[in-house]
Amino acid sequence: DAGVIQSPRHEVTEMGQEVTLRCKPISGHDYLFWYRQTMMRGLELLIYFNNNVPIDDSGMPEDRFSAKMPNASFSTLKIQPSEPRDSAVYFCASSKSTGLPEAFFGQGTRLTVV
Amino acid sequence: GNSVTQMEGPVTLSEEAFLTINCTYTATGYPSLFWYVQYPGEGLQLLLKATKADDKGSNKGFEATYRKETTSFHLEKGSVQVSDSAVYFCALNTGFQKLVFGTGTRLLVSP
Numbered sequence: 001d002a003g004v005i006q007s008p009r010h011e012v013t014e015m016g017q018e019v020t021l022r023c024k025p026i027s028g029h030d031y032l033f034w035y036r037q038t039m040m041r042g043l044e045l046l047i048y049f050n051n052n053v054p055i056d057d058s059g060m061p062e063d064r065f066s067a068k069m070p071n072a073s074f075s076t077l078k079i080q081p082s083e084p085r086d087s088a089v090y091f092c093a094s095s096k097s098t099g100l101p102e103a104f105f106g107q108g109t110r111l112t113v114v
Numbered sequence: 115g116n117s118v119t120q121m122e123g124p125v126t127l128s129e130e131a132f133l134t135i136n137c138t139y140t141a142t143g144y145p146s147l148f149w150y151v152q153y154p155g156e157g158l159q160l161l162l163k164a165t166k167a168d169d170k171g172s173n174k175g176f177e178a179t180y181r182k183e184t185t186s187f188h189l190e191k192g193s194v195q196v197s198d199s200a201v202y203f204c205a206l207n208t209g210f211q212k213l214v215f216g217t218g219t220r221l222l223v224s225p
Contacts, residue, residue, distance in 0.1 A: 004157070031211045042217040043158075043203065056212070091157055101146070101211040105157030 004106035012112045018080040025094030035091040082113045116141045120216035135189040137204035145206040147187040152201040199223045
C-alpha cells in the first residue's frame with residue numbers, strides 16, 4: 001500500500017487567498033484525522049471523520065477552516081481566507097476501527113502564508 | 115480529561131549513550147499507550163505500543179513499559195545512534211480512535 005498521500009507537499013500563498021489541502025487515506029481505513037503542527041502549539045487535532053462523517057471538529061480553530069470527506073478515499077481541508085498565523089505543517093492520518101487505533105500519517109503539507 | 119506530559123527537549127546525547135525520555139499520562143479508564151517517532155521532513159510513525167499494565171512494547175532497540183502505578187510509559191534505548199535523531203511523541207487512547215499526543219521531545223545524537 002502507498003500509505004497516506006497528501007498534496008501538495010509545500011504550499012506558499014498570499015494572505016487572503018483560499019488554500020485547499022488534500023488527503024488520500026489508506027484503502028480500508030474508516031477513520032481520517034487532520035492535524036496541525038507548529039513549534040508553539042505542537043501537534044493539534046483539528047477534525048476527524050468516521051466513515052466519511054465528521055465526528056469531532058472541536059479543534060478547528062475558526063470558521064475560516066473547513067473539512068470535507070466526500071468519499072472513503074479523499075478528504076480536503078480548506079482555509080478561506082488564509083492568514084499568516086495559519087502557517088504550519090498539516091498532517092492527515094488514517095486508521096481502522098478494528099484493533100488498536102494505530103494511526104498512519106502522511107508526510108504532511110507545509111503551508112506558508114505570506 | 116485525558117492528557118500526556120513529556121519531558122522537554124532537546125535531549126542531546128553522544129552515540130552509544132543510554133536514552134530515557136519520560137512520559138506520564140492522565141486518563142479515565144484503561145488507556146493504550148504509544149510512542150511515535152517523527153524524522154525530519156516526515157510524518158509520524160508508530161514506534162511501539164502497549165495495551166495493558168506491565169506490557170512492554172519494543173521495536174528497533176527501543177523499549178517502554180506500561181506502569182499503571184506510576185501512570186508512566188518512559189521510552190528507553192540502551193545505545194543510541196545518530197540515525198535515532200528525531201522527535202518522539204508519547205500518546206494515549208482510551209477506547210475511541212482518537213489519539214491524545216504529548217508535545218514531543220527532540221533527540222539529537224552526535225557522533
